[in-house]
Amino acid sequence: MGRHSLPDQYGAGASDPRRRARRRTVAIATVLVLAVAGGTAAAVRGGLLSFGSSCQDDPVRLTLAASPDLAPALESAAKRAREADLTSDGRCVAVTVSAREPYKVTDTLLAGKDPGAEVWVPDSEVWLQRLTATGGTADVSTVGHVASTPVGVAMEPTVAKSLGWPEKTYGWLELAGAALRDNSLRLGAADPARSATGLLALTRLSTAAAGVEGGDTQAAAMMKALSQRISDSDGQVLDTLPRDSSGTEQGNPRRNQALVVSEQAAYAYNTAADGDRSLDFFYPKDGSPRLDYPYALLEQTGLTTDQSRAAIRFMSYLDDPPQRRLLERHGFRTSDDEVPDALVAGAGGSGPQPYAEPAARPASAVALQETLGVWTITVQSARITTVVDASASMSEPVPGSGRSRMDVTKAALQRALATFTAEDEIGLWDFSTKLDGAKDYRVLVPTERLGDRKGTGTQRDRLSAAFGDLAPVPNGATGLYDTTLAAYRAATGSYAEGKFNALVILTDGRNEDPGSVSRADLVAQLERLTNPERPVPLIMIAVGPDADREEANRIAEATGGSGHEVSDPSQIQSVILKAIVEAASRDGQG
Incomplete structure (x- = not known):
C-alpha cells in the first residue's frame, strides 16, 4: 500500500x-x-x-x-x-x-x-x-498511504436477509437494481461530487452498466433515482437510517434501509450502536473499490x-x-494481504461474501470524470444546445481510424446522447458558411425535452437521426464567429430555470468568414449577454490539428465557460462531461 x-x-x-x-x-x-x-x-x-x-x-x-x-x-x-x-x-x-x-x-x-x-x-x-x-x-506530494477500506453496500439485517445475505452475492448493477427497482428498498449514498465513496461506487456501477445492452440509459435512470436520497457527506448518510430499533421508523419513507458506505463506516456504526441496530455488509462480487488514504x-x-x-x-x-x-x-485495513476477521465481522461482513478479494482496479481519472459529468447532468437535468462544424475540413480522415472527423464526431455525440435522461433538453445546430441564406448556421433540431413525443418518435429519436445525417458541406468554410454569437443569444434567451444550461460548440478550424463580426466584438457581445444569475457557459471544443485552442478558450471564458482541445474526435464525449463538471463547480462556488 x-x-x-x-x-x-x-x-x-x-x-x-x-x-x-x-x-x-x-x-x-x-x-x-x-x-x-x-x-x-x-x-x-x-x-x-x-x-x-x-x-x-x-x-x-x-x-x-x-x-x-x-x-x-x-x-x-x-x-x-x-x-x-x-x-x-x-x-x-x-x-x-x-x-x-x-x-x-x-x-x-x-x-x-x-x-x-x-x-x-x-x-x-x-x-x-x-x-x-x-x-x-x-503543489502536493504524495509520499505514501496510511490505510484502506473497501466500499460496499450496508443494509439493515431484515432487508439483507430478504436478499439472501450472506450466501447470495451480487454485482454492483444487481445491488443497485434491487434497491431501486421499487420503493421496497430505500438506498442512500453521499453526493458523488463531495464524496469519494459515492463517486467510486457510482463509477463501478457505470462500468458495470456499460457492459450490458441499454446499460447507459439504465445507469442514468439509477443515478436519477439515487439522487433523490443523497446526503452531503459520508457522515450524514449514516444519519438517514432509522433512529431506533423498535420498528417505528422502518416505514418512514425518509429513512434509508441500505447505504453505499465504506467497510470502516459500517464498522464504526456497528461498534457504536446497540446490537439490534447493526448493519449487514455486502461486498459486490465484481469488485469493491477502496478508499486508500494518501499521505500528502x-x-x-x-x-x-x-x-x-x-x-x-x-x-x-x-x-x-x-x-x-x-x-x-478504528475499522481500517492496514494490509493488502491480511484481513482481520474481527474487523469484517464488526462491519457486518460474513462469508461467503468476497470480503478478502483484492480491491477492484482503480478507476482511471477519465472514467471518474465521465461519471461525475453524467451525475451532474442527471441530478440537475440539463438544457444543452450542441453546435457542430460542418465545414469541408470535417471530411478529413482521422489518422489510424479509417473514418472522417465528422464520422467520429457523430459517433461520439451518439454516445453522449445515451447519458442524458428524458428530462434533459438537447438541441442541434450545424454551421459552415451561408448554410441558410446569408446565415452561416441552421437549426436542425430545436432544443427540447428528450422525452417529448411528436408524431411517432421522441426528441431523442429525432436527435439520434439528425446526428446520423450530419455531413460536411462541400467547399464550406468555417463561419465560427457569427454562429457563436447567434447560438449564444438563443441559449441565453431560452434559459431554463433549475437546469444546467450550456452551449457546446465543436469546430475543427478558425473563423473563415471575412464578413463576420470581429473576435473582439464577439467577446464584447458575449460578455454583455452573460448573466451570473442565469449562467450559460459556452463550452468550445477545438477538434483536430487545425483548430485553435487558445482562441476557443478566450471566446468561451467571456461567458464563464471553457475551451478545450482534442486531437481525436472520439474524445469529445469525455471532454464535454469534464467541461460540464468544471462549469457546474464554478457555478456552485459562485
Missing part, C-alpha cells in the same frame, strides 16, 4: 527505553568531557546543552488535515507520539490533527488559498486527481525542510505495529 521504510536517521524516536537510557549515558559523558575541558559555560551558551529541558521545548509543529473518518485514529496516534517523545533529527514531532472534509480542502487548494495545514490525508486519491484534472496549481505534503504552505522530514517521520511511525493495530481498532 505504498508504505515506506525510513533510514535510521528518521527512526530515532524515543519509544524504546533502552534507547533513552543510551542517550542519557551519552549526554552525561558529554557533560563530563566538556566540564573537564573547561567549556561547559560556552557549551550551554552555544545550545549544545540544555539542563532540565526535553525535546518538547522546541518541537517541530505540524497541522495535519485528515478525512473525518480517519481523524480520530490519527489524533490518538499523534498523542502517543507526543507521549513517547517521537523525534525527527533530535526534535520532538508535535502533530495537531484537524478533521476536514476532503472536498472542502480540494476547493481551498483549487482556489489557491492556504488550507491551514502542512500535511493532508484525504480518504482517496480521487481528490488529488481532481486537483490535476481541473488544472490546479496546488502541501508544499505551497511554505513547508520547511524540518517539517517535511518530521511529516515523513510521523508517517513512518504510523506503520509501526502498535499504530497499525490502533488503525485496525
Whole structure:
C-alpha cells in the first residue's frame, strides 16, 4: 500500500527505553568531557546543552488535515507520539490533527488559498486527481498511504436477509437494481461530487452498466433515482437510517434501509450502536473499490525542510505495529494481504461474501470524470444546445481510424446522447458558411425535452437521426464567429430555470468568414449577454490539428465557460462531461 521504510536517521524516536537510557549515558559523558575541558559555560551558551529541558521545548509543529473518518485514529496516534517523545533529527514531532472534509480542502487548494495545514490525508486519491484534472496549481506530494477500506453496500439485517445475505452475492448493477427497482428498498449514498465513496461506487456501477445492452440509459435512470436520497457527506448518510430499533421508523419513507458506505463506516456504526441496530455488509462480487488514504505534503504552505522530514517521520511511525493495530481498532485495513476477521465481522461482513478479494482496479481519472459529468447532468437535468462544424475540413480522415472527423464526431455525440435522461433538453445546430441564406448556421433540431413525443418518435429519436445525417458541406468554410454569437443569444434567451444550461460548440478550424463580426466584438457581445444569475457557459471544443485552442478558450471564458482541445474526435464525449463538471463547480462556488 505504498508504505515506506525510513533510514535510521528518521527512526530515532524515543519509544524504546533502552534507547533513552543510551542517550542519557551519552549526554552525561558529554557533560563530563566538556566540564573537564573547561567549556561547559560556552557549551550551554552555544545550545549544545540544555539542563532540565526535553525535546518538547522546541518541537517541530505540524497541522495535519485528515478525512473525518480517519481523524480520530490519527489524533490518538499523534498523542502517543507526543507521549513517547517521537523525534525527527533530535526534535520532538508535535502533530495537531484537524478533521476536514476532503472536498472542502480540494476547493481551498483549487482556489489557491492556504488550507491551514502542512500535511493532508484525504480518504482517496480521487481528490488529488481532481486537483490535476481541473488544472490546479496546488503543489502536493504524495509520499505514501496510511490505510484502506473497501466500499460496499450496508443494509439493515431484515432487508439483507430478504436478499439472501450472506450466501447470495451480487454485482454492483444487481445491488443497485434491487434497491431501486421499487420503493421496497430505500438506498442512500453521499453526493458523488463531495464524496469519494459515492463517486467510486457510482463509477463501478457505470462500468458495470456499460457492459450490458441499454446499460447507459439504465445507469442514468439509477443515478436519477439515487439522487433523490443523497446526503452531503459520508457522515450524514449514516444519519438517514432509522433512529431506533423498535420498528417505528422502518416505514418512514425518509429513512434509508441500505447505504453505499465504506467497510470502516459500517464498522464504526456497528461498534457504536446497540446490537439490534447493526448493519449487514455486502461486498459486490465484481469488485469493491477502496478508499486508500494518501499521505500528502502541501508544499505551497511554505513547508520547511524540518517539517517535511518530521511529516515523513510521523508517517513512518504510523506503520509501526502498535499504530497499525490502533488503525485496525478504528475499522481500517492496514494490509493488502491480511484481513482481520474481527474487523469484517464488526462491519457486518460474513462469508461467503468476497470480503478478502483484492480491491477492484482503480478507476482511471477519465472514467471518474465521465461519471461525475453524467451525475451532474442527471441530478440537475440539463438544457444543452450542441453546435457542430460542418465545414469541408470535417471530411478529413482521422489518422489510424479509417473514418472522417465528422464520422467520429457523430459517433461520439451518439454516445453522449445515451447519458442524458428524458428530462434533459438537447438541441442541434450545424454551421459552415451561408448554410441558410446569408446565415452561416441552421437549426436542425430545436432544443427540447428528450422525452417529448411528436408524431411517432421522441426528441431523442429525432436527435439520434439528425446526428446520423450530419455531413460536411462541400467547399464550406468555417463561419465560427457569427454562429457563436447567434447560438449564444438563443441559449441565453431560452434559459431554463433549475437546469444546467450550456452551449457546446465543436469546430475543427478558425473563423473563415471575412464578413463576420470581429473576435473582439464577439467577446464584447458575449460578455454583455452573460448573466451570473442565469449562467450559460459556452463550452468550445477545438477538434483536430487545425483548430485553435487558445482562441476557443478566450471566446468561451467571456461567458464563464471553457475551451478545450482534442486531437481525436472520439474524445469529445469525455471532454464535454469534464467541461460540464468544471462549469457546474464554478457555478456552485459562485
